[in-house]
Amino acid sequence: MPENDRLDGCLDEINLDFVEREATPRLLMKLSIQLHLSGLSLSNTVSFLEIFGVDRVRSTVHNWVHKADLQPESGRSPNHVAVDETVIQLDDEHYWLYAAVDPDSNDLLHTSLEPTRNNMIADQFFAELREKHEIDEAIILIDGAHSLHRACRKHGLDFRYERHGNRNSVERVFREVKRRTTCFSSCFSNAEAETADEWLRSFAFAWNQLI
DSSP, X not given: OOHHHHHHHHHHHOOOTTOSSOOSOHHHHHHHHHHHHHTOXXXXXXXXXXXXXXXXXXXXXXXXXXXXXXXXXXXXXXXXXXXXXXXXXXXXXXXXXXXXXXXTTTEEEEEEEESSOOHHHHHHHHHHXXXXXXXXXXXXXXXXXXXXXXXXXXXXXXXXXOSSGGXXXXXXXXXXHHHHHHHTGGGTTTOOHHHHHHHHHHHHHHHHHHO
């Protein structure tokens, strides 16, 4: 699919029903949301709006992104699912980002930001993943994390230990998330965990549209 078709489709899926009396043209709002989620900082997104004579502050764009409530579509039936966990920093605190990726398409299937990692959280992540997608026949690709192995067994999922190969897809996602949070720390600076979790789901939506 041509990239401009994918972008058009992405813009169509951004719902602005939350808008009541916003003076900014809706197309520019959608473009701003998409550009920020695709890699543009809040400051540069504001500068983009200024080209069209629209004067907005970073917090306004930030609020558009969160109020749009974007997240990856459900109902996928992947043949393989790469699952992993990594540390994400919110100010001075560390959280664990759980992510599931379809390595055949590199699409993000599900994310969850948690204050720690343990068997119960891993179990809950797979329960949510199974609710969103048809993965009972898929092969789950995981590393040596005991909690992920245990959760797969509990849910009766076929899993395989793999450190490289198809698991590189989830590592690629983690690298991009960490690049974004390093370059654009305003995303997670002074942010509540719930806000960061919402941003990550919105990021997953944009990632799936543009990869």
